[in-house]
Amino acid sequence: MTLADANDYCPGISLDCVIFGFHEGRLKVLLNKFSRYTKWMLPGGFIYKDEHVDAAATRTLVNRTGLSDVYLRQFYLFGDVNRTNMDENEDMLIRQGFSKDDEGVSKWFLQRFFSIGYYAFVEYGKVEAHSAMDEEVAWFGLDHIPPLYTDHNHIIDKAIATIRSQLNSIPIGYELLPEKFTLTQLRIIYETLLDTKLDRRNFQRKILSTGLVYKSDEVYKKWGQKSSALYSFDKDKYQDAIKNGISIF
Amino acid sequence: MTLADANDYCPGISLDCVIFGFHEGRLKVLLNKFSRYTKWMLPGGFIYKDEHVDAAATRTLVNRTGLSDVYLRQFYLFGDVNRTNMDENEDMLIRQGFSKDDEGVSKWFLQRFFSIGYYAFVEYGKVEAHSAMDEEVAWFGLDHIPPLYTDHNHIIDKAIATIRSQLNSIPIGYELLPEKFTLTQLRIIYETLLDTKLDRRNFQRKILSTGLVYKSDEVYKKWGQKSSALYSFDKDKYQDAIKNGISIF
C-alpha cells in the first residue's frame, strides 16, 4: 500500500491469504517479503471503506497471482490482542525506510489489527507470481515454511486444520491440479492434508466411484517407473456435486 | 452499551452470538430487543480495545445468560458493505430516545460495521435470561424467527449451515441437553439441524455404538405414551472424543 491511502481503508482490520498450489508432488503456499525486511509474510491487504471484504480478498489475490475467478474462502478472524507486535511492526517500518516519528505511518501501523483469514487454491502453472514494487514473492513447501511475520505461521496452521475438516465438501483437486493429472497426484494432496498414507488402490476405487473423474486418452510418462494414466474432472458433474454437497472422504 | 464507552471499543467492529437452546422438543435461539425498538436482534456487543475477541464474546454471553464456561465458537465474519443500514440504525436511535444530531451517538452508530459471528450451545434450563436495563430477552423456535435487525436472519442461517457441516465433530448433544436425556431428544436435535428424518432404531444403534452414552437407571415418563430410558454422556470419553476428533455422522 501507499501510506497516503491509509484514510481510504477501514482502520484496525486487515486480511491475509493462504494461497495453496501443487508443484513437483508437494503442496506449497505463496509468501511474500518486503525487500528490506527480513521476515516473509502472507499476501495480505486492507479493505477499502466501501468495499466488500470478499472483494478485497479477491483484489489481493489478483495482485499477487494475476488470477481471478479462483476458489477463495474466508475461514477465520484472528482477533488476539497480542497478535500485532508493535516492536515488530516498528522494526519493519524502520527497515523499509520510514521514520517512526512519521505521524501518519505510525498511527496506521502501530495499532491493534484484526486479520481476516482467507484460503485459496490456485493452479500452480497459471500463477505469475507478481512482485509488487519492493516485494519478493515465492512458493514454500509446507514442510519448509520459515518463521513468519506476527502470527502468520499460526494462520497457515489454522487454514490447514480448517481445510482438513472440510475435505469432504471441498473440490480441492479440481482447483489445485491442471486439467489432466494422475490419481497419484490427487492422492498426495489428500495425504498431505490428512497427514496419513492412503492405500493407493482403495483411493483409486473411491475416487473413480464418485464418477467425478474420467480417464483421458493421454498418459503421463516423465516420472517414476511405469507410465500412468491421466485423468480429468467432469466439470458438469463437479459443479453439481459442489452445489449438492459432495462427500469424497 | 452506554454511549460514553464508545471510545473504549474497537471502532467499526461488533460481534453477534447465535445462542442455541433445546426446550420442549425444539431447538431455539435467544434473541433480545430494545424495549422501544420494534425489531428483535441477536445478543451482541463490542470489543474493548485491549480485549481478545473470544473474551468479548464470552462477556456478551455471561451478560445475557448468566452462564460462563459455555461451548462458544467463532464461525464467520460478516463484512458486506451494505449489512449496516444507516436508515435502520438512525430509526433505532431515534426510537430509543437519542437525537441524530448527537455527535457521539451518530458517529458511533452510523458507520459501517463488521460483525463477528459466534454460535453457542447452552443448557436451556440453566439460563436465566437476563434483561439488561431496557432490553427484553426471549427464546424463539427456529421456525418462528421474526424479521430481525439488519442481516441477523442471515447470520442465524449461516450459523446453522456451519453447524450442520461440522455436526460430525461437534459435541452438540452434550452441550444442549441436561445431564439425563432420552435418545429421542438427541435425535430431534440432529433431525432439526440436518433437516431430515432419521430412523429411530438406526440412530440409537449408531449413538450407542460410539460408546459415548450410557443408559442411566432412571426413566422418563412424563411425555408421550411409553416411558423411555434416560441416558447420560460419559464425560471422560466425551472429552477424549473431542480432542481426537469425534465422528458421529
Add this chain to the structure above:
DNA sequence: AAATAATGTGTCGCTATGACGCAAATATAC
C-alpha cells in the same frame, strides 16, 4: 374396548471399506 402413538429389541441383505496379491513396466545397481 379400540385406536393411536411412542418405545425396546431385533433381523436381513447390500455396499463400502480396509487389507492385501500379483503381474507388468520402467529405472537403477552390480
Add this chain to the structure above:
DNA sequence: GTATATTTGCGTCATAGCGACACATTATTT
C-alpha cells in the same frame, strides 16, 4: 546382461456398517 527396486494397473476377499423394516410392549386418547 541380469537382478533388484519402484511404481502402476487390476484385481480379490472378509467384515463392519448401514438402510429398511418387523413386531411386541407400554401408555394415552376416544
